[in-house]
Amino acid sequence: MGDGIRRKITVVLTHVFLMAGAMITLLPFVWMILTSLKDAGEIVQMPPTFFPSVWHFDNYLKAFAAAPFGQYFINTLFVTIVGTILTVFITILTAFGFSRLRFPGRDVIFSILLATLMIPGEMLIITNFVTVSKLGWVDTREALIFPWIANVFYIYLLRQFFMQMPDALYYAAKVDACSDWRYLWKIMVPNNRHAISTIAILNAIGCWNAFLWPLIVTNSESKRVLSIGLVRFQTEAGTHFELLMAASAILVVPMIILYLLLRNQIISGVTRSGIKG
Amino acid sequence: MKLKSILVSILGAGLFLALAVVAPVSAEPVTVEFWHAMSGGLQDALVALTDEFNATNGQDITVELVNQGGYGDLSKKLMASVAADTLPDMAQVYNNWITGYLDSVVALDDLVATNFDNYDDILESYRNEGAEYGPIYTIGFNKSIQIFFYNKTQFAELGLEVPTTWEELEAAGKVALEATGKPIVGYDDLFGLFQQYVQQNGSGFVVDGKIEFNSPEGLEALTFILNLYKNGYARLAGEDVYLSGPFGNGDVLAYVGSSAGAAYIQPKDFEYGAAPLPKGPVKGSVPQAGTNLALFAQDAAKQTAAWEYIKFLTSADATVEWAIATGYLPVRTSGFESATYQAFMEENEVAQAAYAQVGDQYFEPVFNNSYDIRSLISTEIETAILEEKTPEDAMNTIVEKVQALLDN
Amino acid sequence: MINKNSWKGYFYILPALIVVSVFTIYPLLRAFLMSFYTKYHFASDTVLAYGLDNYTYVFRDDVFQKALRNTSLFVLFVVPISVGLSLILAVLMNSKIRFRSFYQTVYFLPYVTSIVAVGIVWSWIFHSRYGLINYVLSLFGIPAVQWLNSPKTALITLIIFSIWKSLAFNIIIFLAGLQNINPQYYDAARVDGTPKWRVFTRITIPLLSPMIAYAFVMELINSFKVYTEVFALFGGKPGPANSAITLVYYIYNKFYGSWNFGVASAAAVILFVIILFFTLIQLQISKRNVHF
Numbered sequence: 001m002g003d004g005i006r007r008k009i010t011v012v013l014t015h016v017f018l019m020a021g022a023m024i025t026l027l028p029f030v031w032m033i034l035t036s037l038k039d040a041g042e043i044v045q046m047p048p049t050f051f052p053s054v055w056h057f058d059n060y061l062k063a064f065a066a067a068p069f070g071q072y073f074i075n076t077l078f079v080t081i082v083g084t085i086l087t088v089f090i091t092i093l094t095a096f097g098f099s100r101l102r103f104p105g106r107d108v109i110f111s112i113l114l115a116t117l118m119i120p121g122e123m124l125i126i127t128n129f130v131t132v133s134k135l136g137w138v139d140t141r142e143a144l145i146f147p148w149i150a151n152v153f154y155i156y157l158l159r160q161f162f163m164q165m166p167d168a169l170y171y172a173a174k175v176d177a178c179s180d181w182r183y184l185w186k187i188m189v190p191n192n193r194h195a196i197s198t199i200a201i202l203n204a205i206g207c208w209n210a211f212l213w214p215l216i217v218t219n220s221e222s223k224r225v226l227s228i229g230l231v232r233f234q235t236e237a238g239t240h241f242e243l244l245m246a247a248s249a250i251l252v253v254p255m256i257i258l259y260l261l262l263r264n265q266i267i268s269g270v271t272r273s274g275i276k277g
Numbered sequence: 278m279k280l281k282s283i284l285v286s287i288l289g290a291g292l293f294l295a296l297a298v299v300a301p302v303s304a305e306p307v308t309v310e311f312w313h314a315m316s317g318g319l320q321d322a323l324v325a326l327t328d329e330f331n332a333t334n335g336q337d338i339t340v341e342l343v344n345q346g347g348y349g350d351l352s353k354k355l356m357a358s359v360a361a362d363t364l365p366d367m368a369q370v371y372n373n374w375i376t377g378y379l380d381s382v383v384a385l386d387d388l389v390a391t392n393f394d395n396y397d398d399i400l401e402s403y404r405n406e407g408a409e410y411g412p413i414y415t416i417g418f419n420k421s422i423q424i425f426f427y428n429k430t431q432f433a434e435l436g437l438e439v440p441t442t443w444e445e446l447e448a449a450g451k452v453a454l455e456a457t458g459k460p461i462v463g464y465d466d467l468f469g470l471f472q473q474y475v476q477q478n479g480s481g482f483v484v485d486g487k488i489e490f491n492s493p494e495g496l497e498a499l500t501f502i503l504n505l506y507k508n509g510y511a512r513l514a515g516e517d518v519y520l521s522g523p524f525g526n527g528d529v530l531a532y533v534g535s536s537a538g539a540a541y542i543q544p545k546d547f548e549y550g551a552a553p554l555p556k557g558p559v560k561g562s563v564p565q566a567g568t569n570l571a572l573f574a575q576d577a578a579k580q581t582a583a584w585e586y587i588k589f590l591t592s593a594d595a596t597v598e599w600a601i602a603t604g605y606l607p608v609r610t611s612g613f614e615s616a617t618y619q620a621f622m623e624e625n626e627v628a629q630a631a632y633a634q635v636g637d638q639y640f641e642p643v644f645n646n647s648y649d650i651r652s653l654i655s656t657e658i659e660t661a662i663l664e665e666k667t668p669e670d671a672m673n674t675i676v677e678k679v680q681a682l683l684d685n
Numbered sequence: 686m687i688n689k690n691s692w693k694g695y696f697y698i699l700p701a702l703i704v705v706s707v708f709t710i711y712p713l714l715r716a717f718l719m720s721f722y723t724k725y726h727f728a729s730d731t732v733l734a735y736g737l738d739n740y741t742y743v744f745r746d747d748v749f750q751k752a753l754r755n756t757s758l759f760v761l762f763v764v765p766i767s768v769g770l771s772l773i774l775a776v777l778m779n780s781k782i783r784f785r786s787f788y789q790t791v792y793f794l795p796y797v798t799s800i801v802a803v804g805i806v807w808s809w810i811f812h813s814r815y816g817l818i819n820y821v822l823s824l825f826g827i828p829a830v831q832w833l834n835s836p837k838t839a840l841i842t843l844i845i846f847s848i849w850k851s852l853a854f855n856i857i858i859f860l861a862g863l864q865n866i867n868p869q870y871y872d873a874a875r876v877d878g879t880p881k882w883r884v885f886t887r888i889t890i891p892l893l894s895p896m897i898a899y900a901f902v903m904e905l906i907n908s909f910k911v912y913t914e915v916f917a918l919f920g921g922k923p924g925p926a927n928s929a930i931t932l933v934y935y936i937y938n939k940f941y942g943s944w945n946f947g948v949a950s951a952a953a954v955i956l957f958v959i960i961l962f963f964t965l966i967q968l969q970i971s972k973r974n975v976h977f
């Protein structure tokens with residue numbers, strides 16, 4: 001009896017806590033959508049209005065007309081898909097190398113990789129641009145994809161997951177004369193697919209939103225990506241927030257869809273297959 | 278045999294004729310790559326002008342516009358391109374960007390002397406800016422000036438005139454504060470605020486790498502500024518970032534900001550006006566802003582072609598068309614005086630206010646560590662306002678820190 | 686498990702090693718060298734003099750000192766609070782409660798929402814006159830706080846905002862980790878009637894420890910590199926009167942603003958050494974406490 005009430009109170013408190021957080025978290029997102037439907041005057045008004053006094057759905061048409069978003073969309077999609085596939089592949093290989101295999105200098109090399117995260121990235125842009133131009137990659141998709149396919153953040157993350165797999169499993173596989181390569185793809189990868197999906201979505205979002213590097217290495221409209229289109233609404237004298245938010249909202253939709261798709265893949269069904277030790 | 282040779286010679290003559298007709302008009306097709314940072318309506322206006330040039334230059338020159346994001350992005354990209362030796366043929370630049378790679382910029386003196394329409398017609402302060410490193414490295418393009426934007430409706434209700442001097446500004450501030458509880462003015466650019474008031478009071482700022490603003494006149498100017506804030510006649514942009522927001526919202530009665538920002542003011546239930554900045558006891562002094570055109574092309578044909586385009590963009594007709602479409606200012610006196618622009622100005626207070634003070638405008642010269650000095654002074658002025666420092670204290674700190682940067 | 690085919694490991698890490706060497710380690714080494722250039726001609730890439738001047742300049746610069754102090758305080762608060770809070774939220778969201786897929790989706794959204802939108806909304810939430818927080822405070826009779834206007838509060842505001850901003854990433858990581866735990870552990874605990882708190886400390890924490898260690902290290906590195914948050918919250922400025930300037934803000938300003946590559950690189954090297962020091966400590970701690 002007392003136990004039941006206490007449980008109910010815990011559940012209610014949990015919901016209150018999560019709901020309060022969810023509201024603060026949701027607010028910027030909702031705000032972005034609502035702002036995209038206001039007119040310019042209403043946006044700067046203080047105190048702000050929550051709902052638009054007049055709903056300007058035409059902002060979306062205006063935003064679309066401002067740049068060749070169709071072409072940008074195809075480019076972004078291509079770069080994101082190819083980039084993410086390559087990144088996930090390299091992350092899996094490298095994480096496996098650093099977690100399951102032994103070779104001289106392994107820990108030193110891993111530490112060096114970790115250390116590369118500790119320098120602010122924008123400092124590297126000029127040198128990288130020179131490298132890319134020496135490779136003849138200026139204004140090509142190669143420049144948008146290849147410099148980013150080895151991401152230490154993800155390698156480290158997946159290594160943590162791979163390390164958790166019980167050693168016994170590895171030796172059992174060895175006894176069965178299962179090669180490292182087969183072991184990786186038949187056992188490690190399927191058993192860590194939620195981690196790998198998580199990495200895929202984080203990387204896809206990173207590719208999708210990248211701005212400065214794509215701008216620096218491309219010149220022609222046929223190579224440019226969506227995030228560059230957003231600059232169209234910002235000038236040094238002022239910003240068309242309603243159009244910027246409309247374009248940002250459009251930009252976000254594919255990522256949310258991707259998340260919902262992968263989330264179901266991550267959560268449902270796999271819970272029972274955990275074989276962690 | 279005979280027939281054949283006759284045919285050949287006829288064909289040959291025909292070909293020769295055809296070539297003779299075509300040759301002087303089109304030498305070789307040339308493309309010019311122009312990197313810019315104009316977005317939105319500004320970009321539309323630039324595209325329209327460029328299309329016009331491409332269609333009418335009669336020399337097979339094609340200018341390709343490449344948008345490189347905002348000014349900050351363009352500056353980074355140019356820097357990276359210097360390192361990789363992949364500069365475009367020309368670009369929009371601020372003069373302080375090119376200090377690191379002046380060798381890569383084409384000096385324009387010969388072109389200006391031999392192949393330019395009346396260079397003295399370009400506004401004097403733009404010419405001075407273009408030649409600040411000695412040779413002419415840049416030509417003014419999208420130029421703006423600071424303007425006093427004010428709430429016409431509320432000024433009328435309070436019976437206030439637009440202040441034209443420091444005293445009038447202070448007096449109007451008192452009236453406005455007592456009647457509405459609101460500050461009368463704000464400044465988007467605190468460095469510009471300090472520099473313009475120092476100069477308006479007859480003092481030099483930083484001349485030939487030497488501090489001159491620590492004069493009695495400079496201190497007087499700083500005292501005047503700090504008192505405006507202390508008395509509540511002026512406010513900082515603070516959390517609102519730009520004053521056009523609180524101004525449109527009616528929280529401040531006027532503000533001093535770039536003429537280029539006029540299109541972004543959103544007045545809530547009032548009419549706004551534009552006027553020249555109040556003048557100081559000694560003279561008027563108004564900061565100009567906006568980028569210039571720089572030529573990088575090393576290839577002779579491209580250089581000539583790009584120069585044709587620069588001539589076109591800065592011609593009286595084009596600069597007026599550009600100014601009317603964007604709110605920037607014509608770069609030529611004849612542009613301001615043209616019938617088209619005069620007609621436009623009748624209807625446009627911002628343009629009137631700009632024109633009224635172009636004689637007082639100055640450019641911010643580049644000197645050793647001037648970027649750092651600019652942000653340092655902004656910060657120190659803001660600190661002095663927030664912490665209500667005495668003008669003497671504030672001045673001593675500024676002088677000491679600026680001197681250290683100048684010496685470095 | 687020393688493998689006799691020890692060379693085989695290189696085959697797995699080689700692709701990543703090549704890419705990282707070319708696009709990260711090489712420019713990093715250049716930045717390191719650049720920190721010793723005292724006279725440098727950028728356009729022709731010629732160095733006229735080497736020395737330690739950039740380091741002495743940085744150490745004497747009071748803007749750098751302020752940036753260092755701000756960043757240290759920032760890290761001190763953001764790292765533990767952010768990791769702790771996201772751990773709690775992730776565990777709650779992963780428990781068998783209703784609307785959990787709703788919560789999981791909502792808490793993920795900040796990760797994809799435009800940073801400009803996020804910055805605008807939060808500067809409204811913190812607005813001294815029209816903001817949500819001061820409105821709520823006024824209901825309790827608390828006078829308006831100058832969250833974004835006062836040099837005294839700007840850093841606190843930045844910390845609150847950044848904690849919020851970092852939650853999404855950590856929650857994603859923890860949820861991935863929680864999904865990896867075999868539910869049989871929990872089933873067993875339920876049969877035994879183990880109290881919830883003990884389940885949390887004895888099962889969840891140890892089994893999640895690799896992800897917790899990961900989150901700590903990443904949060905530490907990212908917090909030392911805080912920059913975008915400053916930019917978004919204060920509209921491109923480092924807070925009122927420089928009061929929220931951070932190390933990376935300082936570095937980028939020196940690099941792309943003043944074009945002082947030597948000073949920027951020297952500051953970046955110092956930042957690197959600081960982060961490295963704390964990361965090594967953290968890795969030592971996690972070596973002892975992480976259960977693989």
